[in-house]
Amino acid sequence: MESFKNKLIRFMAGRYGIDQLYYAGLFLALGLMMINMMVNSTILMIASNGVILMMVLRGFSRNINQRRMENEKFLKLWNPVKKEGRIFFRRIKEIRVHRYRKCPHCKKTLKLPIKRGKHMVKCPECKESFAVRVIV
Known part of the structure; x- marks a missing residue:
């Protein structure tokens, strides 16, 4: 009998998997859920569930080139923000x-x-x- 781990490995072969955009989407969904706990909005709940669903579908996608291009566009926007944040916190630390x-x-x-x-x-x-x- 084949183990669950081997079945999962065989299922995920040829699929895109997890990248930085996946993690950013999950953090966004987590943030929306936290805000939703305070304001209790149906719209926020649907938005957070939609983001999670989108990220899971991206992970299972077989269209690797398209997912890679999406991740590159995201990183082109995210890396300057990340760099400025690091510089800001380093300046505070060394004040x-x-x-x-x-x-x-x-x-x-x-x-x-x-x-x-x-x-x-x-x-x-x-x-x-x-x-x-x-x-x-």
């Missing part, structure tokens, strides 16, 4: 040790150690010098 300033010439963000007062800083990207005032 006692470093300050971040933008170069007025090339707009590159520079990570500077905290030294009170006015300083001359040379941008490593465009090699221009500019004055920076650090207030602690």
Whole structure:
């Protein structure tokens, strides 16, 4: 008798499976469910169930190229948001040790150690010098 695991492996062969868009959809559905617990709306319940159904159907899909393209479009939108979030939280974490300033010439963000007062800083990207005032 064949085990359930082997049957599942055979069933999922040639199917798309789970990717980043799948996880984002499930987190969206979870968020909608949490909001629905507070406001008790039928529309939110239908929307969250619809998102879950869509993600499950994507996982079982055999059209791998189409699902891959959907995931690439999602990542093209998501990666800049994720990058900005990481930078924001890193700035908060290092607020006692470093300050971040933008170069007025090339707009590159520079990570500077905290030294009170006015300083001359040379941008490593465009090699221009500019004055920076650090207030602690």
